[in-house]
Amino acid sequence: MDNSMKLEFLSKSSNEGFARVAVAAFASQLDPTLEDLSDIKTALSEAVTNAIIHGYENTKGIVTISCQINNDTLTVTVSDSGRGIENLEQAMEPLYTSHPEMERSGMGFTVMETFMDSVSVRSAPGEGTDVTMSKTIKGR
Amino acid sequence: MEMRYETAKRALVVSLSHDLDHHGAASLREKIDYEFRRRRARNIIFDLSALKFMDSSGIGLIMGRYRLSVAAGGKVFLSGVSPQLDRLISISGIYKIVGWAKSISEALQCL
Ligand SMILES: Nc1ncnc2c1ncn2[C@@H]1O[C@H](COP(=O)(O)OP(=O)(O)OP(=O)(O)O)[C@@H](O)[C@H]1O
Ligand SMILES: [Mg+2]
Numbered sequence: 001m002d003n004s005m006k007l008e009f010l011s012k013s014s015n016e017g018f019a020r021v022a023v024a025a026f027a028s029q030l031d032p033t034l035e036d037l038s039d040i041k042t043a044l045s046e047a048v049t050n051a052i053i054h055g056y057e058n059t060k061g062i063v064t065i066s067c068q069i070n071n072d073t074l075t076v077t078v079s080d081s082g083r084g085i086e087n088l089e090q091a092m093e094p095l096y097t098s099h100p101e102m103e104r105s106g107m108g109f110t111v112m113e114t115f116m117d118s119v120s121v122r123s124a125p126g127e128g129t130d131v132t133m134s135k136t137i138k139g140r
Numbered sequence: 141m142e143m144r145y146e147t148a149k150r151a152l153v154v155s156l157s158h159d160l161d162h163h164g165a166a167s168l169r170e171k172i173d174y175e176f177r178r179r180r181a182r183n184i185i186f187d188l189s190a191l192k193f194m195d196s197s198g199i200g201l202i203m204g205r206y207r208l209s210v211a212a213g214g215k216v217f218l219s220g221v222s223p224q225l226d227r228l229i230s231i232s233g234i235y236k237i238v239g240w241a242k243s244i245s246e247a248l249q250c251l
Contacts, residue, residue: 046195049162095233103201
């Protein structure tokens with residue numbers, strides 16, 4: 001491992017912007033393009049928002065972000081110890097949302113998969129969810 | 141965010157700035173819907189040219205406003221879409237239901 005960092009914060013929506021900026025700043029050491037940075041911020045924002053609104057259902061909990069850099073690859077894991085996901089296959093389908101009444105579009109996982117190279121999810125009902133995403137930054 | 145109303149086209153022009161995420165979406169939604177109803181508007185034009193960041197919360201916000209304006213017999217247009225935002229909006233599929241214009245004035249002409 002070339003570098004790593006870990007962030008822990010309360011599941012407050014006001015931390016979403018802070019989390020994006022912190023991870024983007026950490027990723028900057030890979031000399032990413034503005035487009036890469038925007039992709040990373042968008043995917044991260046999806047995972048953090050999901051932890052806050054679905055994992056903790058807007059109650060108090062801790063969201064953890066761990067980042068690693070290995071060669072030219074950034075790996076980010078967003079974890080919550082909230083309600084977990086019962087049917088993961090269904091959750092990851094484009095347009096599926098358990099909360100249409102909150103104006104969710106069901107696109108979060110699809111956005112993560114489009115903007116990162118790989119996304120994997122580990123979740124257990126009642127225990128929480130870990131979303132791990134990675135992206136290789138091609139040298140300019 | 142800034143809003144103005146184009147009476148002739150019954151269009152609410154919503155210029156978004158900074159970040160549009162889950163944190164900011166609820167209060168934006170409230171302000172837009174209040175103004176939409178107060179003005180008895182039909183159409184909404186979102187000017188995204190000064191928007192720095194948007195995620196799927198923004199997609200949800202646009203979809204919700206689409207429902208509002210369709211119920212009033214109107215349309216929604218997006219203008220000032222950056223290439224990065226265009227990728228997000230394209231994968232969401234909302235270009236099937238909302239219009240796209242280069243500028244606010246072009247969007248107004250389409251109404
Ligand atoms: N951390 C999590 N904990 C519990 N459930 C989750 C978590 N992340 C996602 N889910 C479940 O997976 C579904 C799909 O997530 P996804 O992010 O794709 O869509 P969404 O959050 O519902 O809508 P959008 O992200 O477009 O606003 C959610 O509706 C929720 O039921
Ligand atoms: Mg989501």
